[in-house]
Amino acid sequence: xxxSAIRPLLxxxxxxxxxxxxxxxxxxxxxxxxxxxxxxxxxxxxxxxxVLQSLEEKALVSHIExxxxxxxIAEPVHRLVHYAKDRxxxxxxxxxLLESALPYLQSLTPSLVSPPxxxxxxxxxxxxxxxxxxxxxxxxxxxxxxxxxxxxxxxxVVPLLFGKAxxxxxxxFVDNAGARRYIKEIPQDDEYEIRLLPTEMQFISEMVIFAxxxxxxxxxxxxxxxxxxxxxxxxxxxxxxxxLWERAPVTKNTGKN
Numbered sequence: 316x317x318x319s320a321i322r323p324l325l326x327x328x329x330x331x332x333x334x335x336x337x338x339x340x341x342x343x344x345x346x347x348x349x350x351x352x353x354x355x356x357x358x359x360x361x362x363x364x365x366v367l368q369s370l371e372e373k374a375l376v377s378h379i380e381x382x383x384x385x386x387x388i389a390e391p392v393h394r395l396v397h398y399a400k401d402r403x404x405x406x407x408x409x410x411x412l413l414e415s416a417l418p419y420l421q422s423l424t425p426s427l428v429s430p431p432x433x434x435x436x437x438x439x440x441x442x443x444x445x446x447x448x449x450x451x452x453x454x455x456x457x458x459x460x461x462x463x464x465x466x467x468x469x470x471x472v473v474p475l476l477f478g479k480a481x482x483x484x485x486x487x488f489v490d491n492a493g494a495r496r497y498i499k500e501i502p503q504d505d506e507y508e509i510r511l512l513p514t515e516m517q518f519i520s521e522m523v524i525f526a527x528x529x530x531x532x533x534x535x536x537x538x539x540x541x542x543x544x545x546x547x548x549x550x551x552x553x554x555x556x557x558x559l560w561e562r563a564p565v566t567k568n569t570g571k572n
Contacts, residue, residue, distance in 0.1 A: 328399040330373075333358060337366040338375060338389070346388040373398050431545035437537045439467065445523075445530050445540050446476055455484035455525035456556045458512075462493025463519050463534040471500050482507040484525075487559055490514045498566055510563035524552050 325335045333356075340356035341347060347355070353363035367387050370376040375394050378387045436445060449455055450473070464472055473482065483506040488494040490511045498509055521532035527546040533539040 325395075328395065329402050333362065333366050334370055337363055338370055341367075341370075341376065341387060341389045342392070344389075346386055348384060348386060352387060431543050431548060433544075434542045436540040436542075439538060441540050442467070442532060442538055443472075443476060445532070445542065446472060449523045449525050449528070449530055450477070450482060450484075455523055456553065456560075457484065457486045457521065457523040458489075458518075458556070459486045459521050460489040460491070460493065460519055460534075461497035462489070462491045464521075465493050465496070467534055467538065471497065473501055485510075485556075485560060487512050487556065487563055489517055491517075503566070509566050510560060511566060512559065512563060522552065524549055524556060 321339070322335050325338065326332070330338065336356040337352060337358060341352050344351065344355060349364050349367065350360055352367065353360040356363060358366065367376055367378075371378065371387075375390055375398060376387055377390055378385050380386070436442075468475060481504065482501070485507075486509050488497070488509055488511050490513070494509075494511060501507075501509075503509055519534050521534075523530045523532075527544055527549050529543045529545075529548050529552050531541045531543070533541075
């Protein structure tokens with residue numbers, strides 16, 4: 316690994332900028348007094364002492380006391396791996412607690428019927444965020460143009476965001492080459508089905524309807540996404556979808572080219 320990659324890696328496992336500098340300075344010294352470590356890391360003495368205490372709590376640094384002088388010692392570097400694993404375990408436990416708390420947190424926000432709640436996002440990252448919110452929802456339905464999706468993302472957004480996760484919903488596709496490619500790439504089953512709109516129905520936008528929300532994707536220069544949270548709007552667009560769904564031909568896909 317290149318030397319330039321070490322600092323970003325240490326930050327990634329949870330050390331802040333000052334902890335990285337102090338840790339690397341001490342590592343090069345193996346052991347040293349606070350004043351020497353501060354000089355080597357270009358930090359103030361008082362702040363270096365606090366940083367060393369933080370690193371000691373992470374089990375990356377220890378100290379010995381000789382008389383009234385503290386000598387700090389860099390622990391073996393494999394402690395970094397243990398520290399990273401501990402953080403991963405803590406995050407996994409925190410994630411489980413957060414997931415169990417979601418129903419309560421959601422109950423704190425009253426359902427919106429009127430007026431509608433409208434939020435707007437922009438760009439590829441905004442689209443990814445909304446896709447993650449809606450495409451794994453059960454019973455979503457959508458008007459979709461696969462060709463503009465391929466042009467914007469450069470690849471199929473479903474495996475890009477969800478890997479091998481299976482979708483659960485129904486989609487009406489604009490009939491074009493992108494739709495035929497998508498149908499070959501993403502298998503259908505009892506929980507996910509695609510049908511094609513009449514060839515005269517051409518548009519370069521998308522709409523996803525789920526629960527009380529309608530998400531509109533405009534493939535314009537800014538890649539604009541508008542989310543409208545309102546049960547009346549969601550019900551109206553759902554009924555439009557159902558009318559077109561009943562008239563659309565069934566497509567079949569075994570997941571093989």
